[in-house]
Amino acid sequence: MDIILKQGVKGLGDKNDVVTVKPGYARNYLIPQGLAMAASASNVKAVEETKRQQARKLAKEIEDAQELGNQLENLTLEIRTKAGESGKIFGAVTPIQIAEAIKEKGFEVDRRNITLPNDLKMLGEYTVSVYLHKEVQPEIKLNVVEE
Structure with a gap:
């Protein structure tokens, strides 16, 4: 049957x-x-x-995801935070802060779709991955600088 x-x-x-x-x-x-x-x-x-x-x-x-991904890959974000003399920041940079910085640039991304390489607890440059679709995961450059 x-x-x-x-x-x-x-x-x-x-x-x-x-x-x-x-x-x-x-x-x-x-x-x-x-x-x-x-x-x-x-x-x-x-x-x-x-x-x-x-x-x-x-x-x-x-x-749609590829179009947004192409725009996000050209993006460089800057997160300002308080840090000690050795370059260690107070707390850590979170996906919520990154999602807000992306929103300020005019793009909407869910914070749960942002993958951090590890805990961002030092000043410097990082690469952050954003999951838009299983085939589209652009990487964004992130600069963590002192306030």
Whole structure:
């Protein structure tokens, strides 16, 4: 019996896959649990249209992320903070401070998507990675200077 999976099933397939299973498995488990639906001609057409729409949406998201990533890669941020005589800053530079500095430059980035190389506790130049999409992760130059 051919069915269309509504969500991923371990050992069977991913969401929207058309798979062949034994009729009893489909009727008694997959369909009643809401994991699958019968693979009628109209259901297959609907799933194919959904896949096309999702592919277009994903392509648009990647394109937007790449555009923003290209703009961010040309960006150099400067964070001013208090520091001791040895160059060690009081506290540390956090993703929140970096996100605010990016926002001041006119770009919107979620602080949870900023990856720091390690704790930024010294004055100097650093490279910070920003996760925009799994395929787009630009690196931004960051200068930590004394106030």
